[in-house]
Amino acid sequence: MSYSTDNIRNIAIAGHGQTGKTTLFERLLFTGGAIQRAETLESGKTTSDYSQEEIERKISIHAALGHIEKNGTKINFFDTPGSSDFTGNVILSFRAAEFALLAVDGKSGVQIETVKLWRNLDTSGKPRGVFITKLDNDQADFNRTLADIKEKFKVEPAAITLPMGTGGSLKGVIDVLHEKAYTIQGDAPEKEEAIPAELKDAVASAREKLMEAAAEGDDNLMEKFIENGSLSPEEIKTGLVKALAENKIVPAFAGSPLNNCGIIPLIDFIIDAAPNPRTAKDTMIDGEGKETQISFDPDKPMSALVIKTTYDQFSGKLSWIKVITGKLTADSEAVNISENKKERVSKLYTCQGKKLEEVKELFAGDAGIITKSATLKTNDTLAVIDTGSSFMPLRLPEPVHSVAVNAVAKKDDDKLGEFLVRAAEEDKTFRFHYNGETKESVISGMGELQINIILDKIKNNQKIEVETRIPKIAYRETITKKSGAEYTHKKQTGGHGQYGKVVIEIAPLARGEGYQFINAIFGGAIPKNYIPGVEKGIIEGMVHGSMASYPVVDVEVKIVDGKFHPVDSNELSFKLAARNAFREAMKQANPTLLEPIMNLTVFIEEKYLGDVMSDLSGKRGKILGQDSAGGIAEVRAEVPMSELLRYSIDLRSITSGTGSFNVDFSHYAPISGRIADDVIKARAEFKIQEADE
Template sequence: MADKGGNRRAAGQDLGASSPDRIRNVVLVGPAGSGKTTLAETLLAASGAIPRAGSVRDGTTVTDFEESEHVHGRTVSLAVAPVVHADTKINLIDTPGYADFVGELRAGLRAADCALFVIAANEGVDDATRTLWRECAAVGMPRVVVITKLDQARADYDGVLRQAQVAFGEGEGGKVVPLYVPVRSGGEVTGLTGLLAPTPEADETGLRGGLIEAVIEESEDETLMDRYLGGEAIAEDVLVADLEMAVARGSFHPVVPVCSVTGVGCAELLDLAVRGFPSPAEHPSPEVYLPSGASADPIACEPDGLLVAEVVKTTSDPYVGRLSLVRVFSGTLTADQPVHVSGHFTSFFGESVGHADHDEDEKVGALSYPFGRQQNPAERVVAGDLCAIGRLTRAETGDTLSSVGDPRVLRPWSMPEPLLPVAIVARSKADDDKLSQALSRIAAEDPSLRVENNAETHQLVLWTMGESHAEITLERLEERYGVHVDQEPFVVSMRETFAGPARGLGRHVKQSGGHGQYAVCQIEVEPLPEGAGFEFVDKVVGGAVPRQFIPSVEKGVRAQMERGCRLGHPMVDLRVTLLDGKAHAVDSSDMAFQTAGALALREAAAATTVTMLEPFDTVSVVVPDDLVGTVMSDLSARRARLLGTDKVGDDRTQVLAEVPQTELVRYSVDLRSATHGSGVYTRTFAHFEPMPEEVARTVPARE
């Protein structure tokens, strides 16, 4: 159905929720290709929100948020589609499975109260899947395992279930237990058998007892196990209540098989969402602060409480404008309501991740319930629900919306550091005029993207999460904003210094009618220890260089040091001594002696070896134990200095090393490939070191 404005409205469904206990915010998590988007559409169809899976216009899926997702056949951004089941609104939040878009995943985790962890029965549990599981565990997200693609060739439900139990249960300290098992007929999955209810079919599986014991072990009623072992039949309602608490604690992970093609398992999964998933009121809210930075009292998920909401995603369109996806954590948000907008990234993380800290008031415009790229009008949105706000110009991703009279700030969720640099240049003057504004809008909606104007290399650099992230970012520049750019080789900021002492003569003498230019200076240059900086010493005697021009010589030397004398990188750690010079009573000037000072330094550099100093980073790489050797060998090939290893958990190891930055330009991509997506690394600047001459000879000069 659609309203007169073209908005899609779920068939026969009222998308407004009256209270938090009738809301479930569920994020779909899993590796690329596991079937998350297809599952979301099947659940929408099963609930009556759409006629059938895939039944939307233009060949896109209902959870596609932007055109590039349809073109590439992959989910690259967070999208929300609500369904109503058993008088409960379930906001399905689809997230990308590609590691490049982990920023979208973390935004989805922030908006949700429970995760459906989707695994394909024909793919199993790989290292990338385990990494995604740890992402969810790190933020304390309750998880339910959904095994999909039961009808695919090579589907092995039992095998994948065992893999999940080992990887997510035994290895991570939780319980992964089937709540349903598939029923097969003629080689096809025709239905499910529920294990919680006391039925002959459940008893025949031999799995019901294990499920009940696992649920009872999580119960706060310490007498329940003795009663069960004593032969007492535990009521299903009691088991469901204990299961819900265990799921909410993140220690119990029920498994539900689903076949998206036939819809088998969808009704059971929706029932579980209503009966067993935590409501917004049962999931802890983020830390709350005052704009001053002082801690504030925790908020409660109550419609009558103090308004506290958060922008979890921002999208921009050159024609429609900005659209903000908002999670209301407390209070009720209404159309045309004044709100206080707070962004305090620097206060929490020490640096801005896209925009400066700010506190300002703004009036909320129209509210709507998101349905993929479509919007359904809303008058009020209660605590626990999600909504979209159009043209909220002062709020960006991660900002808090609260009461004007009593503002609050939520601690933003942490974002991964983008580690793949992409240097770009505008293709034309017209592109250059639009580039800055377009990048600022894209960075505002994507906190995992960092835009850097490097003052040393004079490059415009996009720091991205990987090649796919970079590709999508450049496509957004072109398709949304009509800005065309070209890539150029990324330049690492290096330093230059003298390998030994040298002398240089700077002679700048010109005569071209009127006043000429005359300046001569002789200098001696000596290298200083690392970090000593620059020293200028005046040893001129007899007024060979007039006193007023000595600072001019120093200024010229400093200017040449900034330009470098070998490959165009700044020079450091030098002592320059002015020994002698000559001046002319009429033709000498400040500019003439600046030029002479620069020429003298260049001549001194030509008389000795100029050493290139390259920056080193301290790198921490965390990988599965069986890949430590592979990672260490690769780091050694990158001229790394290995510092040691430490155990991280039961099956991972941290490798510490100091690595030249020139060897890290594409390391995020190479590490992901070598470790099948399971390796992660962080880097911090360490120091500069002399670059081996055989390597320095291969470095191109800066233009």
């Protein structure tokens, strides 16, 4: 069965951890007839949490894809993890979906990850809705949760469904849009019933608010609504579709996933009003870096983006793709534009969690899987025509937690490397690189949990014993005043001697300017052909600074004079002279150490604000700003990287696990005193140890 672009919807279910997303996904598939039985987290057999690590930990770790069909419309659902450690999987699902549904716990209200995800959705203006879960809980409250959403996000959610009863007496929900009631039926899907008489007024008032929201979508409708005070059911739908596609309204749904409650009206709303892929766009970038918005258009030649790569024990490599234009067909030829290689698409699938279902074709807007591709990697563009443009690689947050690793047994090095490459391909927020400066292999990710899961796999699945350490910091050195030096390299060895004299002046540059070389030689004191040798020597001299052997940055070097010998001079002599002159000059120029400073954004419950602030000041942090809304505070600060190496652990203990943060590199800043002394001492030990090896 194939579905045209207009009959496809893609929904990413996201939100704070443990809000019931996986359970909601399971019930959507069950109610939609895609699976015969709805499993629970406790049984460990849900469709979306199928990996061994998810079953063991009872949390989602990877994005999972499933789909249902109703009235000729195919709805793809992405179930995403709630833990910030796996945020890469949420962000890729946001891109693959035209509508994000954020699950919010009806008792706890909007929690920190949901705030962060909302911000992420704001960067693309992606349409979104909220599903208030667990309304069967006695302390849950639908209206209070909507008020919380209003306060935190400054939006007026439009209730599409209302709960009937609450807590232990939750009976079901009312679909305000279609004016129907649905009651809980235990393990079976909900049953449609008449709206109870005592709720008619509440429904009428919710319907009026819905009309107002729908009118937001269209000026004509707004006029009509103001004039008549009401809209027809058709007009409401038209208005909602438009308003939602433009992210002007936030539909809200009530329910209890575990009790199969609120599921049918959600599906019906998605079919009627969630954005049709045709109304959405993706971004291409050409060879010159110019960005173009591309519509999901089935009538254009085929193009598709690889959104994710996974490895399956039975099927091998799975390339998850989102078709953007045209139609992707099984048994076809295409080009992997990113690799500039031909790619044969043999078999094509959709899936329900890990279960693959073969299909013949996928139209623009649909998502699916290509197996055993020869060249495809995440972020690659597959197309029939090479236009020189490819889809924009996904923008992911920078890693926040790093660990240095090495295999205990040297013989395991290659196997460890292979495993890490694959892990980095499966989750683009996980990275690993060899830092030549500190001579360490460093793995980085979005948190301790993500890193620990990888370390567990190395140990238990790959059977490799590894050692881990806190990674070393890449310090820099620079100078703080002008100075100069001269150096003559002279050597007499039997035949040809070596001779070169250089006179240089050095001066500090602004932070981040790196290095500048100026040739100010007049009258041929050093012949032109030796100048490259001089510059090579300076660059070599800058690799190891005079303080602690860290690279030197932000220095202007001017060569002002020198001397040569008609027979004995050569490039090597000038190189050695320049290197030594630079070292001399640097010592006279008041050198200083520089440390990397990070931009840190912390999201916490307001009650932890004082503790977080005093911890940051103990970490030499500089607070740049602070915002608060609805009990959640956001603190922005600049903090030295060396103080943040264990921040995911520190913040967890300060906030009882509720806090979350982002970091990225800001700039290098000077350090002095005891802190600098410690760095120099540690580096000296490091070098001695190196020499011993």
